Amino acid sequence: MKKLRRLSVILLLVSSLFMTGCDATQILDVISKVAQGVQQAMPAIQNVVNTFSNIFGNNNNNNNNNNNNTAVNNTNTQQTADANTNAQANVVTIDPNAEDVTGNTGQNANAGQTQSTASVEEIIRGAQISTPYDQVGTESTLAEAAAVKNRYGITVLDGKSWRDQWNSATADKWTSQQIAQFAAILEKLPSGFRSCTKGFVMQKDLRDNDGNEPSGLGGNPIMISSKAVGAGGWISMEDLVVHEMTHQFQAKNADAMRQWAAKFWPNDRLVRPSISDYGNTDPGEDMAECVAAYFKNPERMRQHDPERYEFIRQNIWK
Ligand SMILES: [Zn+2]
Known part of the structure; x- marks a missing residue:
């Protein structure tokens, strides 16, 4: 399941690049949207988004205001450790085992x-x-x-x-x-x-x-x-x-x-x-x-x- 999903994500990314042409902002935008749509924990996508952000000097802050997506962290009851939240591309970056977690804000x-x-x-x-x-x-x-x-x-x-x-x-x-x-x-x-x-x-x-x-x-x-x-x-x-x-x-x-x-x-x-x-x-x-x-x-x-x-x-x- 995971491999299939990953493959489809990569295909989506690649096709989105071809469709968009060479405008850096558009590419970033499309990647972010694809990443949002997938809503799965895919470290690879975050890396791609970050790489493009760095290359083009774009902070890609479009999503920062809205969504704090969270990996499920086994919140132990002894200390308030906070799940990593990904506000950039709606993709959880750290725990690959948490990839079935969706990234919507407070709706789940x-x-x-x-x-x-x-x-x-x-x-x-x-x-x-x-x-x-x-x-x-x-x-x-x-x-x-x-x-x-x-x-x-x-x-x-x-x-x-x-x-x-x-x-x-x-x-x-x-x-x-x-x-x-x-x-x-x-x-x-x-x-x-x-x-x-x-x-x-x-x-x-x-x-x-x-x-x-x-x-x-x-x-x-x-x-x-x-x-x-x-x-x-x-x-x-x-x-x-x-x-x-x-x-x-x-x-x-x-x-x-x-x-x-x-x-x-x-x-x-x-x-x-x-x-x-x-x-x-x-x-x-x-x-x-x-x-x-x-x-x-x-x-x-x-x-x-x-x-x-x-x-x-x-x-x-x-
Ligand atoms: Zn907390």
């Missing part, structure tokens, strides 16, 4: 049938996992890091190679530019929400025990993957930062997490689809995905689900 869950993969108490405990900062990183010496700490009380750490029973990471460092980008996001957040987060570590290869590559880990300190947010990555810095910070909100606002679960996941079952497929995993990921969407485009969130929008506005965004 059946209300009343989709069961949460974790109980709300497990989600809260997972978000409350804390690791001594010196085990996972060292404080960045950049001036921008000091400014972030002064202004927001958030420690910016360069990662250390690290492993616990669920995940591992290899070391990476923040650049000045990344911290400036991070600070610009923090500046736009309401202070109550922002103050739940105390530390952020930049790592390179985050992995879970099954070989999946999470974009981030939502404990304290939060860890994010430079591969996920860097060139050729699969998620924007703002989506990742706000998503992970929502887990720290959950860690410190257990009652709000319980209320969200009771409202949108009674008896651990989804009432209405979340804003993304990954949000349909469990109430914690649902909230994190919706808060990230609210940050980026509140109106889109309101239109998708006025009740989740109101909950965020009244109980989280303050």
Whole structure:
């Protein structure tokens, strides 16, 4: 099955190139559309899209605003490891075993049938996992890091190679530019929400025990993957930062997490689809995905689900 599918994808790609002629933008557009249509986890397609993007200097950002497609990550109940999301070509790049997962946004869950993969108490405990900062990183010496700490009380750490029973990471460092980008996001957040987060570590290869590559880990300190947010990555810095910070909100606002679960996941079952497929995993990921969407485009969130929008506005965004 997989081989046949792959062959048909390659044929589609090749034929689309011939039909399009030589205009680089059109080629990119067609490839993106083919990739969207296929909706399967095909690392090869992402590579082709990236290759063309690089060659033609086109960032191919057309799809970035809409779809956060997610590989199914076996979300363990102990720590909030986040599935890698591919926002560029609707193709899951990492886990080939997840290739039967479709990439639509929040449309694949059946209300009343989709069961949460974790109980709300497990989600809260997972978000409350804390690791001594010196085990996972060292404080960045950049001036921008000091400014972030002064202004927001958030420690910016360069990662250390690290492993616990669920995940591992290899070391990476923040650049000045990344911290400036991070600070610009923090500046736009309401202070109550922002103050739940105390530390952020930049790592390179985050992995879970099954070989999946999470974009981030939502404990304290939060860890994010430079591969996920860097060139050729699969998620924007703002989506990742706000998503992970929502887990720290959950860690410190257990009652709000319980209320969200009771409202949108009674008896651990989804009432209405979340804003993304990954949000349909469990109430914690649902909230994190919706808060990230609210940050980026509140109106889109309101239109998708006025009740989740109101909950965020009244109980989280303050
Ligand atoms: Zn998450």
